[in-house]
Amino acid sequence: MRIAVLSDIHSNLVALDAVLAKIGAVDAIWHLGDVVGYGAQPDEVVERLSTLGAIGVRGNHDAAATGATDISWFNPEARAAMEWTQSAIAEPTRTWLAALPQRRSDGDFTLVHGSPRDPTWEYVTSAALARAGLSAITTEHGLHGHTHVPIAFTQVDGRMRTLAPRAGNTVALGEGRTLLNPGSVGQPRDGDPRASYLILDTEARTATWGRASYDIDAAASLIRAAGLPGRLADRLRVGA
Numbered sequence: 001m002r003i004a005v006l007s008d009i010h011s012n013l014v015a016l017d018a019v020l021a022k023i024g025a026v027d028a029i030w031h032l033g034d035v036v037g038y039g040a041q042p043d044e045v046v047e048r049l050s051t052l053g054a055i056g057v058r059g060n061h062d063a064a065a066t067g068a069t070d071i072s073w074f075n076p077e078a079r080a081a082m083e084w085t086q087s088a089i090a091e092p093t094r095t096w097l098a099a100l101p102q103r104r105s106d107g108d109f110t111l112v113h114g115s116p117r118d119p120t121w122e123y124v125t126s127a128a129l130a131r132a133g134l135s136a137i138t139t140e141h142g143l144h145g146h147t148h149v150p151i152a153f154t155q156v157d158g159r160m161r162t163l164a165p166r167a168g169n170t171v172a173l174g175e176g177r178t179l180l181n182p183g184s185v186g187q188p189r190d191g192d193p194r195a196s197y198l199i200l201d202t203e204a205r206t207a208t209w210g211r212a213s214y215d216i217d218a219a220a221s222l223i224r225a226a227g228l229p230g231r232l233a234d235r236l237r238v239g240a
C-alpha cells in the first residue's frame with residue numbers, strides 16, 4: 001500500500017491540490033489534523049478530503065472550529081483566524097470536523113495530531129518527547145503533526161535517532177520503532193515554503209518525504225480577501 005500522510009493543511013486548498021497532483025494515485029490518504037484554521041478555504045479543503053475518503057484525526061484548530069476547545073490559548077492571529085473560521089464554515093464541514101477522533105490506529109501506525117500522550121496540544125520537539133510518545137502507543141510506529149516541521153525519530157536499541165528530512169529523504173520502517181512528522185501542507189515552518197508531505201510504502205517498509213511547489217500568491221490573496229490577518233498571508237512566502 002502507498003499511503004499519503006498529510007498534516008496541518010490549514011484551509012489551504014491551493015497547497016493541498018498541488019500535493020495531490022504531485023503524489024498521483026495512492027491507496028489511502030491519512031491526515032493528522034489541523035485541517036482548518038489560518039487559511040481561507042476550510043469548506044473546500046474538507047470537501048476535498050471527504051470526497052477522497054481521507055481518514056484522520058482532530059487537531060487543536062479542528063477542535064476549536066467546532067467549539068470543542070477553548071481558544072483563549074491561541075495567539076492573537078490564530079484566534080482571529082479561528083473566529084473567522086467558526087463563522088465561515090458550513091454545517092457539513094462542522095459535522096465532518098466534529099466526527100474526527102483524537103487518535104486512531106491502522107495496521108502498524110497510530111495517528112495523532114500533537115503527541116501520543118497529548119494528541120491535542122503537546123508538541124514533539126525533542127528525542128526525549130519522542131521517546132515518551134512512543135512509550136504511550138502500542139503500535140510499532142506513530143505519526144504526528146502540530147509543529148509544522150518535518151522530522152523523523154527512530155528508536156534503535158533503545159537510542160533515539162533524529163533526522164530532519166529534506167525532500168526525497170527516506171526512513172526505513174524496519175530498523176526500529178519510529179515517530180514521524182510529515183511537516184505541514186498548508187503553512188510550513190521549516191524555512192521551505194513548499195507544501196510538505198510523507199508517503200508510506202507498506203510493502204517496501206519506507207517513509208519518504210516530499211515537497212510540492214504551489215501558487216503561494218493565490219493562497220495569500222485569498223487570505224487577504226477574506227479579511228484574515230495579513231501576516232498569515234506573508235508567512236506562507238517564507239515558510240516560517
Ligand code: ZN
Nearest residue numbers: 008034059146
Ligand atoms: Zn497546525
